[in-house]
Amino acid sequence: MTDTPRRTAQIGLIQVKPRYDESVTVEGCLDELLQLAEQCLKDGADLVFMPEAYQYRLARRHIPRGELSKTYSETYKQRCSQLARKYNAYVVPWDYEIDEQENVYNVSYVLDRNGVEIGRYRKVHLTRGETKVLTYGRDFPVFDLDFGKVGIMICFDNYFPESARILALRGAELILFPLFGDTLNPQWEIKLRARAIDNSVYVATCHLHADPGTSFTGMVSPTGEIIAKVENEGTYQVVEIDLSTKIMTNTRAVKGSCEDIKQMLLKLRRMEAYQPLLEDVPQMNWEEIEFFNKEE
Numbered sequence: 001m002t003d004t005p006r007r008t009a010q011i012g013l014i015q016v017k018p019r020y021d022e023s024v025t026v027e028g029c030l031d032e033l034l035q036l037a038e039q040c041l042k043d044g045a046d047l048v049f050m051p052e053a054y055q056y057r058l059a060r061r062h063i064p065r066g067e068l069s070k071t072y073s074e075t076y077k078q079r080c081s082q083l084a085r086k087y088n089a090y091v092v093p094w095d096y097e098i099d100e101q102e103n104v105y106n107v108s109y110v111l112d113r114n115g116v117e118i119g120r121y122r123k124v125h126l127t128r129g130e131t132k133v134l135t136y137g138r139d140f141p142v143f144d145l146d147f148g149k150v151g152i153m154i155c156f157d158n159y160f161p162e163s164a165r166i167l168a169l170r171g172a173e174l175i176l177f178p179l180f181g182d183t184l185n186p187q188w189e190i191k192l193r194a195r196a197i198d199n200s201v202y203v204a205t206c207h208l209h210a211d212p213g214t215s216f217t218g219m220v221s222p223t224g225e226i227i228a229k230v231e232n233e234g235t236y237q238v239v240e241i242d243l244s245t246k247i248m249t250n251t252r253a254v255k256g257s258c259e260d261i262k263q264m265l266l267k268l269r270r271m272e273a274y275q276p277l278l279e280d281v282p283q284m285n286w287e288e289i290e291f292f293n294k295e296e
Contacts, residue, residue: 007243009147011174011204012040012048015217015230022058026068029055030076033093034083036236041087043238046147049092049108051206052155052178056096065133066104069096081115088113090145092152094178096134097122103135108152108178110143119143121152125160128289142170148243155179158191161198162277168199169266173243175199179207189216193224200247200262204239222247222262 014036016029033050040048053060055076056068073095084091090112097107097120109120122137123130140163142151151167153175158164167175177192188205196203200222207217218229219239228239248258 005244007147008240009046009174009243010044010238010240011219012037012043012045012236012238013204013217013219013228013230014040014048014050014206014236015233016051016054017233024058026055026059026072029057030072030079032234034079036234037080037091038083038087040236040238041083041089045087045089045238047090047092047145047150049176049178049204049206050094052094052106052108052180054094054180057180064104065096066098066102069098069104073097077109077111077117081111084111084113084115091115092176092178094154104133105135105137106130106154107137108154108176110145110150110152113146121154123154123157124163125156127156130156140166140170142167142172148173150174150176152176152178158188158195161195164195164199164201164203168201168262172199172201174202174204174241177203177205179205189226192216192220193226196220196222197224198265200265202241202243 014033016032016036033054037048037050055072056065059068076093076095080091080093083089090110092108092110094108097105099105106123106126107120110118112118119141121141122139124137124140126134126136140151140153142149149171151170151172151174153163153167155178158177158179164175175195179188192203192205195201202222203220205217216229219227219241221227221241222245228237230237247261249261249264250258251264
């Protein structure tokens with residue numbers, strides 16, 4: 001087995017502050033995101049990405065998502081593009097997108113090292129509240145960057161293991177996972193490690209710091225190991241990953257034998273047994289889902 005040349009990348013992880021008082025403004029949140037992102041880039045990050053919904057977490061309570069996009073998105077994108085050009089790095093902001101038909105999407109878009117958008121991901125799996133105001137995405141694109149292939153899943157997407165699997169099948173080596181704070185935070189670490197192991201990929205997270213004891217912003221290796229964790233609010237970390245690393249296993253139980261687990265995961269699937277995954281899902285009826293108040 002010949003040695004594979006190393007393909008390394010420096011990934012910037014940012015952990016924002018969970019402020020919810022009325023003094024918080026969209027402009028202030030955007031400034032914080034850009035300041036943390038720039039700190040990562042100053043420290044040599046090849047890529048930095050932003051959490052879901054942070055800049056609008058209060059404004060969206062009384063301003064429609066589409067109006068927020070019309071008001072702030074273009075200027076924000078320009079500022080992110082300037083950062084990408086200044087530091088010759090990839091910047092992946094999160095925002096709302098409104099199209100010509102007035103459909104509004106939850107998106108992360110990828111700016112290359114010249115600050116040019118090379119693609120965007122529209123969140124596929126929307127929460128109950130989001131379905132009332134947003135439109136579903138319909139695809140899981142993978143972006144071919146100069147250091148490797150990168151995919152994105154956003155928040156609720158991670159409840160569906162198919163999200164990460166499709167990205168891996170399309171060649172993703174690193175999955176970015178921006179999300180909003182969640183009361184089930186302890187589950188995120190378990191699920192992220194499972195997604196990484198299941199698909200032999202790196203998974204990087206970025207989210208609103210909701211609880212110092214249960215939050216998880218960090219990086220998980222293809223073996224499921226936590227190789228970075230940012231626990232303090234308003235901080236950042238730059239992590240090096242090696243995308244050339246092959247994860248080997250020994251399913252034959254023969255001494256001295258090993259196999260590339262990623263090749264096995266992607267090439268030994270038995271599609272004939274997966275028919276239930278391909279069957280049409282009945283039209284969602286939220287009235288059939290049980291919801292409970294916390295007091296109960």
